[in-house]
Amino acid sequence: MSGITREVILDQRHVPKHLPNTFQSQRLLRLGRSAHVFNDEATMLRVAQAIIEAGEYTGKIRNYERYGLFFAEPIGYRIAVDGSTIPLFYGEVKVDADNRYHVIPRTRPSEG
Numbered sequence: 001m002s003g004i005t006r007e008v009i010l011d012q013r014h015v016p017k018h019l020p021n022t023f024q025s026q027r028l029l030r031l032g033r034s035a036h037v038f039n040d041e042a043t044m045l046r047v048a049q050a051i052i053e054a055g056e057y058t059g060k061i062r063n064y065e066r067y068g069l070f071f072a073e074p075i076g077y078r079i080a081v082d083g084s085t086i087p088l089f090y091g092e093v094k095v096d097a098d099n100r101y102h103v104i105p106r107t108r109p110s111e112g
Helices: 023-030 041-054
Strands: 035-038 055-059 064-070 076-079 085-088 090-095 100-106
Touching: 023 035, 035 041, 035 100, 041 064, 041 090, 041 100, 076 100
Parallel strands: none
Antiparallel strands: 035 076, 055 064, 064 090, 076 085, 090 100
8 A cells, every 4th residue: 555544734843954945954964964955845745745645655663654755856955064965866754643744855765
């Protein structure tokens, strides 16, 4: 079975850290961490909808159900602390116990 068959609600708290040039994504870089950001908010919403409709369940990891999908075109990019970037083709939706979700651009599915 693919997709998420129950109603889930976007958790707005996580949106800014996955969009370019936001305070939250820049904060990750200042803390010495990389930032995984979507090309823009429209891409993030399109990716989330595609995963909800057709994403593959990849398991429960660190208390989140995870669903993912590979895309033919880059959906975002990873920004390293040194400013270098790599394109990202995989999207992952994390769903918590309260059916709130957030979507992340990644290089590959999460591993436990």
